[in-house]
Amino acid sequence: MELIHVNVNVADAEETIAFYEQFGFEETWEFETADGDTRNRYIADDNGVELQLSDTDGETDFEPGSAWDHLAIGVDDVDRVFAEIDHYGVDEEPTDHPEAGARVAFVRDPDGRRVELVESLE
Template structure:
């Protein structure tokens, strides 16, 4: 497994993109919106290609520790197989295709309740 990104909930995605690119020399890499258009996800990457997902949901301003950090994304070869094998401590979302993100994903909780996203890229 490979860590792909960490998702941070932000109140203003444009401001966050500007901060990470100007202050930490990250490069904006890509982005997508949820089908309902309520959440904008944009990514910045460091020189090694490690990404931060900056997630801005309309009407939500993260202000507490539990709202600021969202999830850790891990690349797997087969989401369905990994989902079945992992000793999760709570299923958040069962495997499903996310065409806007170009991936099949599932979400589980680790022993301390952190959200872990399992990602398998969809075939082109």
């Protein structure tokens, strides 16, 4: 068994793609539903982990950030990435979590979802 992708609704796919490109994700493919209601765009990291972004053309009636807690992205230097990326809010500034063996920070993506930046302390 393997994780194929995670699907999230986004108000503006272009803005969301630009946010995740800061972490090395690249757009890989897209399709539109047969009824033409939803355009789905996919982005993937170097390991093939994929996010499916369902563009809602500005629709925000879904509760942004509430369907799941966060997406964790491994980085080499949490402090550097935290300082350099464009984000849409800070939930937790870089902090060591020795019990987890990691230094982490939590920021928000364009639709309000929590994104955890994780750096191994080992």
